[in-house]
Amino acid sequence: MDPTYDPQKIEAKWQARWAEQKLFESEVDTTRQKYYVLEMLPYPSGDIHMGHVRNYTIGDALARYMWMKGCNVIHPIGWDAFGLPAENAAIKNQRHPSEFTFNHIDRMRGQLKRLGVSYDWRREVATCVPEYYRWNQWFFLRMLERGLAYRKKSRVNWCPSCETVLANEQVVNGCCWRHEETPVVERELEQWFWKITAYAERLLEDMKDLVRWPERVLSMQQNWIGKSVGAEIDFTVNGIGERLRIFTTRVDTIFGCTAIYLAPEHPLVQKLISFRPDPEKLRQEAAHVKASAVRARVDVNLEKQGVDTGFTARNPFNGENVPIWIANFVLMEYGTGAVMAVPAHDERDFDFSVKHGLPIRTVIVPRDGEVPQKLEAAYTESGANGRLVNSGPYDGLTPEQAIEKMTRDAEAKGFGRGTTQYRIKDWGISRQRYWGTPIPVIYCDSCGIVPVPDKDLPVILPPDVKLTGQGQSPLASVPEFVNTRCPNCNGRARRETDTMDTFVDSSWYFYRYTSPHIDTAPIDKEAVHYWFPVDQYIGGIEHAILHLIYMRFFTKVMQDIGLVDFSEPVARLFTQGMVIKDGAKMSKSKGNVVDPTVMFAKYGADTVRLYTLFAAPPARDFDWSDSGIEGAARFLMRSYRLVAKYAAQRASRGGGHASGSGSSKWELDQLSPEERRLIRKTHQTLRHVTEDLEGRWHFNTDVAMAMELANELGELEKAIDEGKVRPEILKNSLEYLVLVLSLFVPHIADELWEGLGHAEPTLRIPWPAYDPQYAAEDELEIPVQVNGKLRGKIRVAVSVSETEIRERAQAEEKVAQFISGRQVIKIILVPKKLVNIVVR
RNA sequence: GCCGAAGUGGCGGAAUUGGCAGACGCGCUACAUUCAGGGUGUAGUUCCCGUCAGGGAGUGGAGGUUCGAGUCCUCUCUUCGGCACCA
Numbered sequence: 043m044d045p046t047y048d049p050q051k052i053e054a055k056w057q058a059r060w061a062e063q064k065l066f067e068s069e070v071d072t073t074r075q076k077y078y079v080l081e082m083l084p085y086p087s088g089d090i091h092m093g094h095v096r097n098y099t100i101g102d103a104l105a106r107y108m109w110m111k112g113c114n115v116i117h118p119i120g121w122d123a124f125g126l127p128a129e130n131a132a133i134k135n136q137r138h139p140s141e142f143t144f145n146h147i148d149r150m151r152g153q154l155k156r157l158g159v160s161y162d163w164r165r166e167v168a169t170c171v172p173e174y175y176r177w178n179q180w181f182f183l184r185m186l187e188r189g190l191a192y193r194k195k196s197r198v199n200w201c202p203s204c205e206t207v208l209a210n211e212q213v214v215n216g217c218c219w220r221h222e223e224t225p226v227v228e229r230e231l232e233q234w235f236w237k238i239t240a241y242a243e244r245l246l247e248d249m250k251d252l253v254r255w256p257e258r259v260l261s262m263q264q265n266w267i268g269k270s271v272g273a274e275i276d277f278t279v280n281g282i283g284e285r286l287r288i289f290t291t292r293v294d295t296i297f298g299c300t301a302i303y304l305a306p307e308h309p310l311v312q313k314l315i316s317f318r319p320d321p322e323k324l325r326q327e328a329a330h331v332k333a334s335a336v337r338a339r340v341d342v343n344l345e346k347q348g349v350d351t352g353f354t355a356r357n358p359f360n361g362e363n364v365p366i367w368i369a370n371f372v373l374m375e376y377g378t379g380a381v382m383a384v385p386a387h388d389e390r391d392f393d394f395s396v397k398h399g400l401p402i403r404t405v406i407v408p409r410d411g412e413v414p415q416k417l418e419a420a421y422t423e424s425g426a427n428g429r430l431v432n433s434g435p436y437d438g439l440t441p442e443q444a445i446e447k448m449t450r451d452a453e454a455k456g457f458g459r460g461t462t463q464y465r466i467k468d469w470g471i472s473r474q475r476y477w478g479t480p481i482p483v484i485y486c487d488s489c490g491i492v493p494v495p496d497k498d499l500p501v502i503l504p505p506d507v508k509l510t511g512q513g514q515s516p517l518a519s520v521p522e523f524v525n526t527r528c529p530n531c532n533g534r535a536r537r538e539t540d541t542m543d544t545f546v547d548s549s550w551y552f553y554r555y556t557s558p559h560i561d562t563a564p565i566d567k568e569a570v571h572y573w574f575p576v577d578q579y580i581g582g583i584e585h586a587i588l589h590l591i592y593m594r595f596f597t598k599v600m601q602d603i604g605l606v607d608f609s610e611p612v613a614r615l616f617t618q619g620m621v622i623k624d625g626a627k628m629s630k631s632k633g634n635v636v637d638p639t640v641m642f643a644k645y646g647a648d649t650v651r652l653y654t655l656f657a658a659p660p661a662r663d664f665d666w667s668d669s670g671i672e673g674a675a676r677f678l679m680r681s682y683r684l685v686a687k688y689a690a691q692r693a694s695r696g697g698g699h700a701s702g703s704g705s706s707k708w709e710l711d712q713l714s715p716e717e718r719r720l721i722r723k724t725h726q727t728l729r730h731v732t733e734d735l736e737g738r739w740h741f742n743t744d745v746a747m748a749m750e751l752a753n754e755l756g757e758l759e760k761a762i763d764e765g766k767v768r769p770e771i772l773k774n775s776l777e778y779l780v781l782v783l784s785l786f787v788p789h790i791a792d793e794l795w796e797g798l799g800h801a802e803p804t805l806r807i808p809w810p811a812y813d814p815q816y817a818a819e820d821e822l823e824i825p826v827q828v829n830g831k832l833r834g835k836i837r838v839a840v841s842v843s844e845t846e847i848r849e850r851a852q853a854e855e856k857v858a859q860f861i862s863g864r865q866v867i868k869i870i871l872v873p874k875k876l877v878n879i880v881v882r
Numbered sequence: 883g884c885c886g887a888a889g890u891g892g893c894g895g896a897a898u899u900g901g902c903a904g905a906c907g908c909g910c911u912a913c914a915u916u917c918a919g920g921g922u923g924u925a926g927u928u929c930c931c932g933u934c935a936g937g938g939a940g941u942g943g944a945g946g947u948u949c950g951a952g953u954c955c956u957c958u959c960u961u962c963g964g965c966a967c968c969a
Contacts, residue, residue: 258964261886265965272969290969303969346967371967381969389883390967465968586964656907657894663962670894673907676922738898746896746906753906 043689043797047682049646053789056803057158065805066160068114070572077113078573079105080552080612082581082589083120083167086146087127090153092621092628092654092666093582095638099651100618100660100741101580102159103785107735109160110781110809116573117160118555120167121147124175124544126204126220129477133509139477140505143170153639157647158789160805165555169547170477174554176500177564178546179482181596183493184603186483190237193491198470200229205512206474207233209543210467211266211588219588234481234540235468238595242267242464244609245594254614259586266587268465273449274378275458277302277355279310280363282317286310286355289377289463292387293452294444297433298405299362300395301383302355303348303369306332308379311368314351324351328368335370346371346394357382358457359448360434369394377463405432406441469592471543476507476516478541486528486535495529501537515539548589549596552576552611570606575613583617590615616739619663621654628666636666648787649675655786656745678790681752681783684759685776689797692773708771710815716761717771721816723754724775728812731782741786748782751775773798778810 044051060066081101084094098119105117121143128139128146147168154161167174185191199208201218212219213226238245246267249260272291279286286302304311311328315321327349334347348369355366364383371390372381385395385402395402406428430436436444452458472481480501482494494501504523507516517523517539528535550564556573557566581589597611620627623634641650653674658664713721727747734744755762755775762772777798784791784804792803800807 258886262964265885268965268968270968288969292969369967371969373968376968383969388969390969393967463968465965583963659895662888662895665894667894667908670908677907733898740896740898742894743896743898743906749906 043686043693043793045686045690047679047686049648049678049790050643052793053156053158053647056789056792057155059792060158060160060803063803065803066115066117067162067164068116070569071114072572074114075112076573077105077108077115078576078578079108079115079117080555080576080579081119082579082585083122083548083551084150085122085125085127086143086150088146088149090150090157090638092636092638094154095157095650096618096621096654096660096664097580097582098154098157098159099654099786100616100739101578102651102788103655103741104578104580104735105160106785106788106805107809109805110784110807112808115160116165116556117162118165118167118552119154119159119161119163120165120551120555121150121169122544122548122551123147123168123170124478124541124547126206126475126477129475129509132477138505139509140170143168143477153642156639156642157651160788165558167551167554167558169544169551172500172502173559173561174551175479175503175547177550177554178479178542179494179499179501180496180564181546181550181599182482182542183496183499185236185599186493188599188602190240190599191234192237193232193234195230195232197228198231198233199226200231201226204475207231207470207472209470209545211469211545211591231472233470233472234483234538235470236595238469238592239464239466241595241598242269242466243462244598245591248594248598248609251610252612252615255612256615256617259583259590259615259617262586263591266466266591268463270463270465271460272463273445273452273458273460275358275382275452277357277364277382279314279366280354280356282313282353284310284313286366286380287378288380288382289461290382292384292441292445293448293458294430294433294436294439294441295384295387295405296357296359296382296448297430297436298384298386298403299357299364299382300385300401300403301364301391302366303372303381303383303394304351304366305372305374305379306335306368306370307374308368308372310380311351314353314366318352324349331368331370346390346397348394348398350398358452358455365400367398375467376465403432405430407431469543469595471546472540473543474515474540476503476509476541478544479503479546480517481538481540481542483538484526484528484535485538486530486533488533489528489530489535492528492530492535498529503541515541517541545589545592549592550600552579552593553600553606565605567605574606575608575611578614578616579612580616580618582620586617616660618660619658621666622663623666625665636668641671645671645675646789648790649678652678652745652787655741657742659740659742661739677749677752678787680756681748681779682790682794684752684755685780685794685797688772688776689794689799692769692799713771714766716758716766717768720754720758720767720775721771722818723751724778725812725814725816727751727782728778728810729814729817731785732809732812735785744782745786748779748786751779751782755779780804781807781810 079101081097084090101117105115108115123143128142131137131142132139151163151166169175182191199210199213200206201208201221201224203221203224204218207229208218208226214222216225218224218226246264246269249255249264252260270291272289273293274287274289275293275296277286277288278284288302290296306328315324315328318324331347331349334345346369348367351366351368353366354363356363367383371394372379383391383395383400384405385391385400386404387406392402394400408428428441430439430441430444433439433444436448439447449458449460453460480503482499482501484492484494486492504517504520507520509516517537524536524539526535526537527533553565553570553574556569560566593611597606598609600606601609621636622628623636626632626634628635638650649671653671654664656674657667657670708717708721710718727750730747731744734740758767761767777795780791780794780798781804784795788804795804795807
């Protein structure tokens with residue numbers, strides 16, 4: 043063992059040795075408990091960033107712990123390799139996207155290896171190769187077979203910067219998720235969709251199994267799916283006899299309906315205009331409302347505007363005729379695009395009615411209460427405590443009862459029905475870009491849409507394509523690709539030229555890791571059966587409703603086609619906080635980026651890893667501090683010197699290789715005070731770290747405990763040198779310190795471990811059990827309170843194996859000195875913590 | 883507006899079941915290391931009063947439960963995140 047601490051040298055040495063020993067490779071082994079540690083796969087952007095370092099360091103600590111616990115650990119990594127940045131770079135530099143992508147992968151692979159993460163590199167997957175994306179196409183065909191893929195012309199989100207369509211999930215605050223400054227515009231396009239809405243209920247329902255997922259993620263997904271239970275009611279448009287269907291969650295208030303509002307895009311609008319004697323005026327006004335609605339999508343607090351169509355609709359419940367308005371706040375995409383206005387019990391309807399002088403009728407009043415005098419307050423009284431009034435046969439019912447009865451009645455009479463609406467929309471997967479999976483579909487003039495047969499997969503992305511980024515599918519300009527034969531009739535046909543959303547790639551990559559090279563199916567069922575579910579998934583919160591909902595959807599489809607026999611792929615999810623600098627997200631434009639590779643060069647990878655774990659609990663955001671990392675570096679240097687010193691002494695005594703870690707037992711009363719102190723601290727550290735890794739995951743406190751143990755060793759240095767601590771006890775403590783460190787700083791730990799005389803790397807060493815006897819306090823200074831006031835302390839020598847009874851007796855003996863003759867009412871003794879004497 | 887998370891020293895944070903608030907680290911101060919700087923070591927470092935001894939206050943705010951509250955309950959303020967004219 044080298045007495046001088048040179049992290050670069052140590053890290054290179056151990057990385058080479060681990061690779062040579064194939065230390066992180068695992069295979070299916072049904073005799074052993076498996077454990078699947080998964081981190082979200084990176085996009086090969088060129089260089090890893092601190093978020094990656096944090097993500098993979100957390101995963102690595104867990105993976106190493108599980109290895110040492112004796113589990114058969116799978117810990118894979120891959121590349122989310124399709125996507126726009128490579129295509130854009132390719133356009134700019136007149137090169138091929140694959141060139142960028144593979145260069146970046148090579149570079150980032152090197153950086154990850156430099157970080158020393160325990161990956162099984164044989165399982166590496168890149169999503170941009172035909173061996174992978176052919177299975178995206180295969181899944182597409184299965185979706186098509188099951189009616190889950192369909193083509194539809196619709197208004198879609200278009201990002202002018204990406205020059206392509208975006209899914210709803212990829213629009214954030216009206217802007218593109220990649221271009222936060224670029225507002226999304228709407229375009230009418232023919233697109234492929236995947237019917238995720240068919241799984242909305244199951245996505246909600248199965249959340250009950252995700253007990254080890256963060257509440258936050260589940261609630262975000264729940265919001266996103268946006269289930270609301272209500273009813274559709276058919277009104278009739280007077281004069282033209284047309285049916286007008288509305289959706290409401292509050293059918294109980296329908297007797298308070300004083301108008302119908304249509305979304306500006308509602309198909310009935312054009313019809314009503316045409317029936318007007320003076321169509322032009324209404325047409326202009328309607329266009330005006332529509333324009334304001336478009337603005338309202340960007341600016342949410344825009345004023346409510348509307349126009350009366352002059353037509354009325356008949357309320358089937360009471361036969362009343364109410365005016366039909368066009369209103370800018372009604373969404374065509376939600377429900378039926380038409381709503382009933384109940385101004386007395388809905389704030390928006392109230393505002394609108396006041397503005398346009400529409401009547402307001404209260405139909406729900408508080409139980410035993412009076413009709414509210416102030417109309418503004420009325421809509422607050424529509425809750426569970428209310429009773430219906432002015433509602434004909436339904437008077438006196440609670441809203442809950444009324445909803446049920448009115449829905450039943452509407453169904454019986456045929457003018458309505460109970461329905462459920464979801465906010466989530468089908469997943470639009472078509473992208474008008476090149477660097478993605480070709481959609482395996484052929485258009486034939488005589489046969490229509492024809493799926494590419496399985497035997498013809500993969501549909502290879504043609505390498506020679508002129509990339510312009512001009513907003514149309516680049517594949518359309520490659521005749522050899524486009525022009526093909528119909529698999530049905532062998533007639534002339536054209537291929538689909540759009541590619542798939544890259545979120546398709548990441549929806550199932552973690553299955554592929556378990557059998558990355560199989561070429562007869564997307565996954566090997568046996569391997570998946572053994573390794574799944576993923577025991578621990580770790581990644582950023584930003585994917586809460588993108589990747590993490592698509593992935594769940596995909597698994598359910600896979601279950602339905604018999605590929606897997608479970609419905610949720612991830613048992614436990616951990617979302618780490620962001621790495622920020624000076625209170626802001628790191629970004630090139632802000633110039634506050636901390637480059638991990640620069641830090642590796644300056645401090646070594648272990649120091650960077652240690653600092654990212656130590657600075658904050660993993661779930662929280664952490665603000666990078668350049669001086670903070672110095673502390674981590676100092677600690678490692680100190681620990682290294684400490685162990686090196688005793689390793690050197692050992693070597694000079696001629697110690698050869700030792701076997702395993704010494705788990706010797708010592709009688710407590712035969713230990714010197716220094717030995718007791720050291721052993722206690724050692725086992726306390728072990729206890730803390732073990733319990734923390736079993737669930738709490740506050741790695742910052744684990745590192746702090748290791749620091750305390752090292753500090754304790756430092757403080758005892760003189761006593762140790764004087765021989766007050768037996769060498770075997772010292773060695774035992776040092777070994778446990780090193781094993782704890784091996785989770786966080788594996789290179790240095792292995793170097794130290796070797797220095798302590800062990801041949802095997804720490805990963806192969808069983809995680810040591812702490813001994814509760816040693817971990818317990820054995821001599822305590824207990825604060826004594828009288829009537830809750832701190833009055834002093836007593837020293838109580840508590841044998842660690844003793845019970846509370848003994849402690850109580852000792853405490854009571856000593857209590858007298860604190861009460862000076864007053865009557866004791868009770869003594870509250872918190873074991874090992876505190877004595878409180880309550881006196882009169 | 884709805885949902886979720888969080889408020890503790892100069893800073894990052896600790897206190898797992900209510901039991902010595904501020905572990906660990908950064909920063910700072912003093913001293914040592916026979917120049918400076920750096921490094922390293924030692925001591926100190928919540929605030930206020932006090933030379934010391936010691937005393938008082940203190941976990942966003944106001945109440946409450948309890949012998950005892952950062953932790954539990956009620957109300958409230960602030961910050962961050964998600965959803966949002968969703969009928």
